[in-house]
Amino acid sequence: MKILVTVKRIPDPDESLKFAGGGLDTSSSKWVPNAFDEYAVETALRLAEVAGKRDRLAEVIVMSICPAKQRQHVTQFLAMGADRGVVVDADDSELDTIAVSKAIAAVAKSEGVDLTIVGKLSQDNEGNQVAQRVAGLLNVPQAGFAATVKWDKNAGTLDVGREVDDGVEHKLVPLPAVVSVDLRVVLPTSIKNGVTADSHKYQEGPRLASLRGITMAKRKKVKVLKLSDIGVSSAGSEQVVAVAPPPARPSGQIVGSVEELHEKLAKEAKVL
Amino acid sequence: MSKVLVILETAGGKLRSSSLPGITCGQQIAAKAGAELHLLVLGADTSAAAEVASAGYNAAAVHTLTNAALEPFTAEAWADAIVHATRSIGATIIGGTASSTLRSALPRAAAVLDAPVASEVVAIKSGDTFTRPVSSGRALVDVKLSGAVIGFTARGTEFEAPATGGSPAVNALPDGAFDTRGAKVISLEKTESARPALSEARVVVSGGRGMREGANFKILEQLTDLLGGALGASRAATDAGMVPADLQVGQTGKIVAPELYIAVAISGAIQHLAGMKGSKTIVAINKDEEAPIFQVADYGLVAKWEDAVPRLIELIQSSAS
Ligand SMILES: Cc1cc2nc3c(=O)[nH]c(=O)nc-3n(C[C@H](O)[C@H](O)[C@H](O)COP(=O)(O)OP(=O)(O)OC[C@H]3O[C@@H](n4cnc5c(N)ncnc54)[C@H](O)[C@@H]3O)c2cc1C
Ligand SMILES: Nc1ncnc2c1ncn2[C@@H]1O[C@H](COP(=O)(O)O)[C@@H](O)[C@H]1O
Numbered sequence: 063m064k065i066l067v068t069v070k071r072i073p074d075p076d077e078s079l080k081f082a083g084g085g086l087d088t089s090s091s092k093w094v095p096n097a098f099d100e101y102a103v104e105t106a107l108r109l110a111e112v113a114g115k116r117d118r119l120a121e122v123i124v125m126s127i128c129p130a131k132q133r134q135h136v137t138q139f140l141a142m143g144a145d146r147g148v149v150v151d152a153d154d155s156e157l158d159t160i161a162v163s164k165a166i167a168a169v170a171k172s173e174g175v176d177l178t179i180v181g182k183l184s185q186d187n188e189g190n191q192v193a194q195r196v197a198g199l200l201n202v203p204q205a206g207f208a209a210t211v212k213w214d215k216n217a218g219t220l221d222v223g224r225e226v227d228d229g230v231e232h233k234l235v236p237l238p239a240v241v242s243v244d245l246r247v248v249l250p251t252s253i254k255n256g257v258t259a260d261s262h263k264y265q266e267g268p269r270l271a272s273l274r275g276i277t278m279a280k281r282k283k284v285k286v287l288k289l290s291d292i293g294v295s296s297a298g299s300e301q302v303v304a305v306a307p308p309p310a311r312p313s314g315q316i317v318g319s320v321e322e323l324h325e326k327l328a329k330e331a332k333v334l
Numbered sequence: 335m336s337k338v339l340v341i342l343e344t345a346g347g348k349l350r351s352s353s354l355p356g357i358t359c360g361q362q363i364a365a366k367a368g369a370e371l372h373l374l375v376l377g378a379d380t381s382a383a384a385e386v387a388s389a390g391y392n393a394a395a396v397h398t399l400t401n402a403a404l405e406p407f408t409a410e411a412w413a414d415a416i417v418h419a420t421r422s423i424g425a426t427i428i429g430g431t432a433s434s435t436l437r438s439a440l441p442r443a444a445a446v447l448d449a450p451v452a453s454e455v456v457a458i459k460s461g462d463t464f465t466r467p468v469s470s471g472r473a474l475v476d477v478k479l480s481g482a483v484i485g486f487t488a489r490g491t492e493f494e495a496p497a498t499g500g501s502p503a504v505n506a507l508p509d510g511a512f513d514t515r516g517a518k519v520i521s522l523e524k525t526e527s528a529r530p531a532l533s534e535a536r537v538v539v540s541g542g543r544g545m546r547e548g549a550n551f552k553i554l555e556q557l558t559d560l561l562g563g564a565l566g567a568s569r570a571a572t573d574a575g576m577v578p579a580d581l582q583v584g585q586t587g588k589i590v591a592p593e594l595y596i597a598v599a600i601s602g603a604i605q606h607l608a609g610m611k612g613s614k615t616i617v618a619i620n621k622d623e624e625a626p627i628f629q630v631a632d633y634g635l636v637a638k639w640e641d642a643v644p645r646l647i648e649l650i651q652s653s654a655s
Contacts, residue, residue: 075469075470075604078472079469079472079473081473086469086473158450159450159451160445160448160450163445182586183585183586185469185470185585186468186469187468188453188454188466188467188468188469188470188585189441189453190437190441190453190454191441191444191451191453192441194409194413194437194438194440194441194442194445195441195442195444195445196445197409197410197442197445198413198441198442198443198444198445198446199445199446201515202515203410203514203515203516203517204409204410204438204442204517205517206409206437206438207434207438209579225434225579225580226434226435226522226580227352227433227434227435227580227588228522228524228525228580229522229523229524229525229578229580230522230523230579230580231519231521231522232519232520232521232522232523233408233517233518233519233520234517234518234519234520235515235516235517236515236516236517239517244586245569245573245586246572246573246579249573298480299449299450299479299480299481300450300452300477300478300479301477301478301479301480302475302476302477302478303459303463303476303477303478304475304476305473305474305475305476306473306474307472307473308467308471308472308473308474308611311611311616311630311632312632314616314628314630314631314632314633314634315632315633315634316623316628316634316635316636317633317634317635319635320635320637320641320642320645320646320649321645321649323617323633323635323642323646324646324649324650324653326633327594327615327617327633328653331594331615331632331633333537333593333594333614333615334561334594334650334653
């Protein structure tokens with residue numbers, strides 16, 4: 063079993079945005095991994111490993127489309143436990159959602175992966191599109207917004223609990239498939255691989271890299287490709303013509319008591 | 335003339351109200367692009383097309399694709415159907431409301447059509463340039479899409495109910511091959527609630543980690559029901575299992591914009607604000623005066639919920655009687 067996990071670097075979402083020249087200025091941003099991709103790697107590792115043992119049920123490959131020199135996030139995920147990396151060297155200006163999706167589909171195909179795990183959303187672009195597109199390009203089934211994943215190796219299927227607007231849907235998908243992961247996939251019992259006891263409780267959230275992991279990461283292989291190597295031409299379908307902060311809310315007031323709050327809601331805001 | 339195709343969702347032979355903002359957005363794009371509006375009803379039962387046609391929505395036609403493989407919903411079969419409909423109608427702009435259904439199926443269909451899609455559109459600049467929020471709603475981007483086909487999903491809170499009118503014909507499209515690629519929907523556990531849907535409620539009362547446990551949400555439910563509202567929560571509260579996951583408000587949960595939003599024991603992380611900043615009046619009740627939620631609140635009360643919420647309920651009850 064081969065699992066491909068897509069990982070993106072984003073400007074640190076805890077820093078405030080800088081607006082300049084009709085765009086966002088990220089020249090001094092700190093770059094960090096997209097949180098949903100940390101969850102995606104954690105999902106892959108929980109599927110691949112047998113808790114408490116050295117055995118591995120799958121190889122975990124992390125891939126990113128980013129400038130080859132700016133791949134600290136890939137190294138971080140190798141330190142977390144992924145086996146090897148693929149970097150498609152491209153500048154952000156060459157990328158749009160179509161190019162990113164085609165690059166991922168091309169690598170999934172050439173690597174012959176059984177499962178591609180993608181974050182539900184990039185925290186900067188908020189497209190929520192890539193997983194669905196990759197599944198469409200590969201013509202394989204998809205299960206998006208996963209909160210739980212249960213792998214049945216004999217049947218070659220995943221039972222995915224998907225968070226949809228009005229509840230939770232369970233979808234059974236045969237492999238190869240594409241899964242996108244949502245927040246709750248990193249709760250302690252969200253992932254079951256059929257070998258680690260179903261009752262096993264993982265630590266909540268994505269794991270931190272161990273010291274040993276960090277040392278090992280330096281020795282792990284990272285293949286660097288160009289967009290042209292995998293037959294993807296660069297972007298052109300999305301052009302940002304303006305960026306602006308949203309209109310500010312008028313400043314509010316602190317009220318001194320519940321009585322005052324009630325009075326203002328009834329008489330001033332007229333919402334009661 | 336170019337054609338805008340809006341994909342609708344129906345249930346029990348009726349149009350789902352969540353599809354209405356997608357129609358409004360489609361109408362606005364059609365107006366700016368000088369295009370015709372076309373509507374698509376797809377499923378095993380497309381009888382809702384009659385109701386859609388009688389409302390008209392100033393559409394040129396209401397198309398149906400009736401096929402058993404389209405129910406229950408799967409992104410795989412729906413994407414096949416969307417591609418098929420787009421090609422049969424000759425649509426150049428396709429989209430609908432940003433529901434979990436269309437967010438699953440539309441990008442998949444768009445990949446096959448090699449079409450770019452603007453997600454969670456909040457305003458229309460021109461026939462191909464749409465405004466959408468990024469980075470937890472901290473910036474608004476105008477993005478111009480180019481392609482033989484382009485797509486959009488409309489953020490539900492940002493578009494009023496669509497204009498009705500006209501008398502479009504109902505047109506059954508030729509059937510196609512729609513396939514789930516071996517995927518099967520095993521179950522759908524719906525959160526049953528007598529309350530209005532979060533995204534449509536006039537009032538939303540949300541609780542956060544400071545509620546400490548699920549049982550404490552009873553008091554918020556009481557306040558919610560008194561105001562005829564919907565119950566919401568922060569990620570910390572949903573992750574902890576205090577309330578079901580589909581009550582989460584925020585960047586990755588529901589986007590709400592009620593008349594009145596009451597945030598109780600919620601700190602106001604940017605990902606939470608991204609889901610409720612569009613509310614008309616925001617009330618925050620938090621024991622920590624430094625909590626960032628107070629920066630977006632119209633009325634902030636520094637207090638413990640244990641003291642504030644029961645008293646607020648009392649005051650509302652006594653002024654009502
Ligand atoms: C990728 C990503 C996506 C996310 N998406 C979302 C999202 O969609 N929605 C969302 O909500 N979050 C989201 N988050 C999480 C978000 O960053 C915060 O962690 C979360 O919103 C915090 O929830 P909270 O305010 O309930 O908890 P906390 O931040 O812990 O705040 C609890 C508050 O309760 C107050 N309090 C405690 N006791 C009392 C009392 N007795 N009375 C009154 N006040 C009290 C405290 O003062 C505190 O301000 C996301 C995070 C990430 C990384
Ligand atoms: N440049 C990239 N490199 C690798 N993965 C990416 C890249 N851009 C997006 N993705 C993946 O696609 C997911 C969804 O992105 P989006 O559709 O932009 O919200 C992210 O969580 C990533 O897993």
